[in-house]
Amino acid sequence: MPEGLTAVITAFPYLLQGSLVTVAVVLGAMVSGLVLGVLLAVGQVYGRRPVRLLARVYVWFFRGVPLLVLLFLFYFGLFSVLDINLSAFTVAIIVLGLISAAYQSQIFRGAILSLPEGQFKAARALGMSDLKAISFIVLPQALRFSIPGWSNEYSIVLKDSAVVFALGVAEIMARTHFVATRTYQYLPLYLAAGFLYLVLTFVGVKALRMVEEKVRIPGYSRPGIG
Amino acid sequence: MADESILKVENIRKAFGKRHVLKGVSLSIRKGELKVLMGPSGAGKSTLLQCINFLVTPDEGEVWLEGSRLNRARKHDLYAYRQQVGMIFQDFNLFDHLCALDNIEIGLVRVKGLHKDAARERAMGELERVGLSDHAHHYPAQLSGGQKQRVSIARALAMDPKVMLLDEPTSALDPELIGEVLAVIRNLVANGMTMIMATHQIGFSRALADEIIFMEDGQIVEQGPSVKMFSDAVSERTRAFCAKISELYGETF
Amino acid sequence: METLLFFQQEVIPAFLKGLRVSILLILPSAVVGLMIGTVTGALRAYGNRGVRLVADAYATLFRGIPLVVQLFMWYFGLPYFNVYLNPFAASVIGFSLCSGAYHSEYVRGAFLSIKRGQLSAALALGFTRLQMVTAILLPQGFRRALPGCGNELIYLVKYSSLAYMITCIELTGEAKVLASMTFRYTEIFFAVGLVYLGLVTFASWLLQLVEDRFTVPGFEHHEL
Ligand SMILES: Nc1ncnc2c1ncn2[C@@H]1O[C@H](COP(=O)(O)OP(=O)(O)OP(=O)(O)O)[C@@H](O)[C@H]1O
Ligand SMILES: [Mg+2]
Numbered sequence: 201m202p203e204g205l206t207a208v209i210t211a212f213p214y215l216l217q218g219s220l221v222t223v224a225v226v227l228g229a230m231v232s233g234l235v236l237g238v239l240l241a242v243g244q245v246y247g248r249r250p251v252r253l254l255a256r257v258y259v260w261f262f263r264g265v266p267l268l269v270l271l272f273l274f275y276f277g278l279f280s281v282l283d284i285n286l287s288a289f290t291v292a293i294i295v296l297g298l299i300s301a302a303y304q305s306q307i308f309r310g311a312i313l314s315l316p317e318g319q320f321k322a323a324r325a326l327g328m329s330d331l332k333a334i335s336f337i338v339l340p341q342a343l344r345f346s347i348p349g350w351s352n353e354y355s356i357v358l359k360d361s362a363v364v365f366a367l368g369v370a371e372i373m374a375r376t377h378f379v380a381t382r383t384y385q386y387l388p389l390y391l392a393a394g395f396l397y398l399v400l401t402f403v404g405v406k407a408l409r410m411v412e413e414k415v416r417i418p419g420y421s422r423p424g425i426g
Numbered sequence: 427m428a429d430e431s432i433l434k435v436e437n438i439r440k441a442f443g444k445r446h447v448l449k450g451v452s453l454s455i456r457k458g459e460l461k462v463l464m465g466p467s468g469a470g471k472s473t474l475l476q477c478i479n480f481l482v483t484p485d486e487g488e489v490w491l492e493g494s495r496l497n498r499a500r501k502h503d504l505y506a507y508r509q510q511v512g513m514i515f516q517d518f519n520l521f522d523h524l525c526a527l528d529n530i531e532i533g534l535v536r537v538k539g540l541h542k543d544a545a546r547e548r549a550m551g552e553l554e555r556v557g558l559s560d561h562a563h564h565y566p567a568q569l570s571g572g573q574k575q576r577v578s579i580a581r582a583l584a585m586d587p588k589v590m591l592l593d594e595p596t597s598a599l600d601p602e603l604i605g606e607v608l609a610v611i612r613n614l615v616a617n618g619m620t621m622i623m624a625t626h627q628i629g630f631s632r633a634l635a636d637e638i639i640f641m642e643d644g645q646i647v648e649q650g651p652s653v654k655m656f657s658d659a660v661s662e663r664t665r666a667f668c669a670k671i672s673e674l675y676g677e678t679f
Numbered sequence: 680m681e682t683l684l685f686f687q688q689e690v691i692p693a694f695l696k697g698l699r700v701s702i703l704l705i706l707p708s709a710v711v712g713l714m715i716g717t718v719t720g721a722l723r724a725y726g727n728r729g730v731r732l733v734a735d736a737y738a739t740l741f742r743g744i745p746l747v748v749q750l751f752m753w754y755f756g757l758p759y760f761n762v763y764l765n766p767f768a769a770s771v772i773g774f775s776l777c778s779g780a781y782h783s784e785y786v787r788g789a790f791l792s793i794k795r796g797q798l799s800a801a802l803a804l805g806f807t808r809l810q811m812v813t814a815i816l817l818p819q820g821f822r823r824a825l826p827g828c829g830n831e832l833i834y835l836v837k838y839s840s841l842a843y844m845i846t847c848i849e850l851t852g853e854a855k856v857l858a859s860m861t862f863r864y865t866e867i868f869f870a871v872g873l874v875y876l877g878l879v880t881f882a883s884w885l886l887q888l889v890e891d892r893f894t895v896p897g898f899e900h901h902e903l
Contacts, residue, residue, distance in 0.1 A: 277865035387756035509805035567897025
């Protein structure tokens with residue numbers, strides 16, 4: 201183990217830089233997934249038939265195809281055929297974001313559906329347009345209820361982000377493997393990587409719980425969940 | 427006297443950690459009698475009833491059923507004993523994955539080894555007896571509290587118990603549902619079922635109980651015929667408790 | 680026309696070969712994972728303190744560390760102890776242990792959600808402990824764990840593609856090899872995506888059938 205320990209200690213700053221890359225990928229994916237996910241959710245709940253159908257096909261596709269296949273499809277396939285030159289880092293964010301949007305849309309959809317119907321009606325009774333009612337009344341409430349689901353989604357995206365190593369993005373896993381193949385200290389280094397992921401999960405989940413507390417409306421919790 | 431009793435319990439003691447919940451309780455009941463257990467919350471009524479059935483294992487104490495002592499170390503004897511002592515719980519404890527009919531059938535098939543058809547017939551009969559034959563295929567989630575309790579009584583009755591233990595069978599029910607369950611129990615009394623029942627229903631107890639047993643702090647503090655107990659209880663505490671209950675539930679006696 | 684020929688002569692044979700390996704990965708991992716999950720879940724719900732501590736730690740670790748990292752540990756890491764696994768074995772072990780940890784979460788929740796009183800009621804009727812377990816505990820636990828564990832099995836279908844990363848050439852691997860040789864990335868990865876989509880959709884449909892078969896009032900699964 202001493203040799204392994206030395207390898208881990210020597211590589212640690214380098215791995216820590218990798219966790220900055222990981223965090224950047226995850227945040228990028230979560231935020232783009234949030235925007236697209238909200239649109240998909242609203243489309244699924246309030247949209248016309250073709251919109252609803254489209255949103256459902258989207259969710260079905262991106263929840264059904266493995267991340268690795270999508271990464272290859274976009275990085276080696278689509279983007280190069282379309283002659284769009286994107287870095288592996290950017291493609292990683294896009295693909296993780298597209299998938300996360302599918303899952304996040306399900307979280308938001310559930311939250312929107314759990315709101316009492318009267319909320320939407322009351323907003324429109326005040327003379328709000330549908331769009332205004334959705335953006336000023338429905339979403340502010342639904343997004344609050346979505347935080348626990350979001351926290352779960354965060355830990356999934358974080359773990360999935362290790363797969364983008366397949367494209368050569370220099371995140372935690374790529375760097376770990378890089379050092380391991382040179383020092384031959386595979387196990388200690390992977391354990392160190394595992395530890396970093398556990399810490400990142402823990403910190404992220406804690407942070408989201410703090411956000412949840414902060415934006416909580418007094419005396420108000422998600423209907424039906426208590 | 428001891429030989430006449432159908433169930434006899436002697437010197438039951440039970441402690442949870444340092445807390446002595448039962449401090450040597452003895453009682454016996456004869457065939458066809460209804461004994462009512464009363465006492466403040468925490469007195470140990472539920473623990474006593476569960477000890478009688480060994481759902482809670484007492485630290486000390488013996489039980490005789492029809493004059494023969496139960497050797498509970500022998501698993502087979504314990505299971506056979508439990509078949510003969512029916513138990514009704516405050517919160518019904520129906521099996522959630524089985525419909526009303528199957529709830530009654532399962533004991534007959536699994537424990538008594540009855541053939542499926544015979545079990546079904548018997549179960550249907552018991553459901554009829556508690557007035558629920560048209561709910562046979564409803565699941566617990568589809569029944570009201572009162573209906574659930576009636577199914578649980580039917581489930582116990584189907585095993586042909588010699589004694590029934592009832593632990594506050596109506597106290598989890600909305601007031602308007604209490605009547606239907608009490609009616610079923612009243613019917614059992616009329617048919618000569620032997621029962622020990624913990625309850626706060628004073629009117630019911632006064633009318634039907636042969637004896638009231640008043641417990642407090644893990645001990646029987648007073649016992650006697652119901653008429654006597656409610657009119658001139660000897661102990662101050664018993665009287666105070668009865669007064670409080672009647673105030674709470676608006677019953678007079 | 681040329682594309683059609685390409686698919687007929689190259690893509691489909693390669694996919695069939697890969698699909699066979701994928702299924703050989705998925706089936707044993709699913710079975711072993713479920714067994715691990717059931718036992719661990721039961722221990723986490725009913726075990727004594729020490730057992731619970733160990734089982735909880737297992738679940739936390741294997742759910743918290745990315746599956747890729749776990750696969751690399753089994754394949755590249757185990758030689759540290761002079762244990763050498765081939766890519767296939769390392770994948771099956773990795774998948775089983777990881778999904779076992781997730782299953783255990785659902786199984787534990789399922790057992791804990793069964794009201795204790797029902798177990799007392801069974802004993803009061805004269806059930807033996809074994810009868811109580813087989814007639815009450817397992818049927819209810821199974822129903823409550825079904826949606827979660829089923830979802831986990833569907834994830835396993837998708838995540839089996841990660842075996843490629845430790846050079847186990849299954850469906851994704853065959854696609855990658857073929858694409859690298861022919862440079863027809865888009866068609867091939869789109870096609871392989873559709874194959875996974877088919878597998879996942881089929882698995883979801885199967886799960887739905889099983890759920891419908893066993894659902895009783897009070898045990899419904901409301902998907903949001
Ligand atoms: N499993 C247990 N572990 C620890 N303490 C217990 C346990 N079961 C009961 N007790 C304690 O034993 C005492 C008697 O409880 P018990 O439920 O028998 O009272 P009770 O007379 O039935 O009251 P109630 O009218 O509220 O039902 C209570 O103080 C309770 O906290
Ligand atoms: Mg009680």
